[in-house]
Amino acid sequence: DAPFETLIVETRGGVGLITLNRPKALNALNATMIRELGEALAAFEANEAVGAVVITGSDKAFAAGADIREMADKSFSDVYLADLGGGWRRVVECRKPRIAAVSGYALGGGAELAQMCDIVFASETAKFGQPEITLGIIPGFGGTQRLTRAVGKAKAMDLVLTGRMMDAQEAEKSGLVSRIVPAEKLLDEALEAAAKIASFSRAAVLAAKEAVDVAAEVGLSEGARFERRAFQALFATEDQTEGMAAFVEKRKPEFRNR
Numbered sequence: 001d002a003p004f005e006t007l008i009v010e011t012r013g014g015v016g017l018i019t020l021n022r023p024k025a026l027n028a029l030n031a032t033m034i035r036e037l038g039e040a041l042a043a044f045e046a047n048e049a050v051g052a053v054v055i056t057g058s059d060k061a062f063a064a065g066a067d068i069r070e071m072a073d074k075s076f077s078d079v080y081l082a083d084l085g086g087g088w089r090r091v092v093e094c095r096k097p098r099i100a101a102v103s104g105y106a107l108g109g110g111a112e113l114a115q116m117c118d119i120v121f122a123s124e125t126a127k128f129g130q131p132e133i134t135l136g137i138i139p140g141f142g143g144t145q146r147l148t149r150a151v152g153k154a155k156a157m158d159l160v161l162t163g164r165m166m167d168a169q170e171a172e173k174s175g176l177v178s179r180i181v182p183a184e185k186l187l188d189e190a191l192e193a194a195a196k197i198a199s200f201s202r203a204a205v206l207a208a209k210e211a212v213d214v215a216a217e218v219g220l221s222e223g224a225r226f227e228r229r230a231f232q233a234l235f236a237t238e239d240q241t242e243g244m245a246a247f248v249e250k251r252k253p254e255f256r257n258r
């Protein structure tokens with residue numbers, strides 16, 4: 001694995017694990033970290049052995065936002081020409097499922113990174129918020145869009161306009177968090193879920209993720225049509241034959257990603 005300045009990147013079986021690693025700055029997302037996240041995810045995307053990715057931080061902070069020190073003196077033309085926030089596209093574009101394992105602060109860009117992941121596991125200590133308004137800005141990478149789709153307008157407006165934090169319970173109840181997990185089990189449970197996903201037919205996993213993602217973009221009948229075509233297409237895979245044969249024969253399937 002290539003050495004990264006701001007991340008620890010490793011593989012655990014079929015799972016890619018990215019640990020945000022700027023502990024002194026509570027994992028504030030600087031330009032290097034955003035670039036490296038894109039690179040690490042692209043490498044996992046290209047690595048056939050990897051079926052799912054876990055992104056985590058430290059006990060105290062998943063990530064306390066974009067790096068305020070790095071942004072403080074920038075002008076409009078600086079951030080426009082550098083396409084500040086645009087580097088995140090590479091994070092979103094990853095086709096393999098990503099699980100965010102969140103402990104401690106997930107604020108601003110850190111909350112948005114969690115929102116970009118497909119599944120969010122939170123420890124009881126997790127705190128989510130969009131405090132950008134307190135800095136004279138607004139969320140810059142999906143916090144007004146993905147958050148609103150996840151939790152609805154009422155909760156999103158409350159969070160984005162007041163900048164307050166919500167705890168894991170509230171985040172789970174409102175639909176941002178998939179599961180709350182005891183802090184000491186957070187990473188293990190995320191790795192276990194990722195390993196399970198990685199064990200399934202890769203084509204089925206990618207199609208399932210793609211179809212769920214389409215729901216955020218299109219109307220119901222168009223989305224259902226997309227789903228049906230993707231569903232039907234999977235009957236062209238050997239994994240479908242194997243998965244159903246294994247059920248009928250009462251044995252474990254052996255998916256070969258064909």
Ligand code: CO8
Pocket residue numbers: 024025026028029064065066067068069070084085086105107108109110131132135138139140141
């Ligand atoms: N940027 C830079 N440094 C940070 C950040 C940050 N976002 N958050 C914490 N740090 C640093 C602190 O400056 C401090 O450094 P030092 O020890 O050198 O003074 C260190 O981390 C520890 O932080 P604290 O001493 O503040 O720790 P506390 O436990 O007292 O407080 C908090 C923890 C509440 C999380 C507090 O640090 C805080 O409020 N942080 C800022 C949170 C914030 O406002 N985040 C939003 C940032 S804006 C944003 O994310 C815009 C997203 C747009 C995306 C565009 C793409 C790039």
